[in-house]
Amino acid sequence: MKSIKDIYKIGKGPSSSHTMGPQKAATIFRSKYPEAELFQVKLYGSLAKTGLGHGTDRVLRESFVPTPSQIEFISEADFELPHANTMDIAAYRDGREIGRCRVMSIGGGDIAIEGQSAETDADIYKETNFDEILSFCREKGIRIYEYAEMHEEDIYEHLSCVWAVMKESIQEGLGKSGFLPGGLEVERKAAKIYRASPSESGTAAENRLVSAYAFAVSEQNADNGTIVTAPTCGSCGVLPAVLKYMQDKNKYSDTEILRALATAGVVGNVVKRNASLSGAECGCQAEVGTACSMAAAALSELAGLDLDRLEYAAEIAMEHHIGLTCDPVCGLVQIPCIERNAVAALGAINASDLAGVLGNTNKVSFDTIVKTMYETGIDLHSRYKETSEGGLAKLYGEGDKQE
């Protein structure tokens, strides 16, 4: 498995596969052809179907500046797509093509370039699934964050920046009001949730605060703000929401939070290695489902649960997202995405609590549920994989309350 730094990328929303990935591809391609007078990009699959709402064209144009660019959305490709998010980039000079490449935006902001080995670095972790990681940790008598420390000495430098940006995105999101861009007239609600019923206590207060934080980050993402993929842009609100809430509530130190982030990163890495983090490939279960597992594992680390319980928490969190479709209305990362982050954050707290009580009674391993998620995702119809052709994206309309 690769570095867990790849799970946590700091960048601008709203979509890791539709903005961060294409931006990376365009930047690499532009540096290869600095003499180009024109860049042409053809977007296929999910990139073509929801690229407009996700801002793919805007990000690409910005990435090629000052060189002009032409962006085409091609909904029906005349070849079999190597990935649901595929794009062709070509460079021109004096009216002649001087270079081209086919790029796949494979999720979480990562890309693969056709004909080249995977763009990411060599494997850092030799274990390939959660079971192997747990065996390693048990043999050495260590926690999962220590497993990450052993393999990535500098990991906390990166995670410190990650935690700082996560907290900033909460603060900035809570400080804003008005409507999100894109034409759906979705109002920013984080501040409203945060301020509601300040006198309440217990579970009601917890639900409200966690939701407010998740809304804050997800609304920043929808507004092209700076966020951290955890593991994607669309699911960026879950992990920061639970960590911020628990740090304030239980006075965890930043060191403890960074260890929880390392633990969550290992969990995200296992999903990335054995399944997918891409809504276009496996639906929202791959994005918000994974975020919920990461958050549940992070909370279990903070609570000091043993490795069996930590695995159980991550498994519960994923199990109840199985089959979750990706059907963003108008191709925007707003409905159902923003609320979904809040619901998943609360689900992560519940999953960790349940695992703490139930102990090592789980029948299903984390590896099995990850495999189940992947197979379910592959079986899902393309309508439910970030194409905005089915589900809520199709049925949202006249009968619904337009804000």
Ligand code: SF4
């Ligand atoms: S529905 Fe889920 S996977 Fe799809 S865009 Fe929204 S957050 Fe991402």
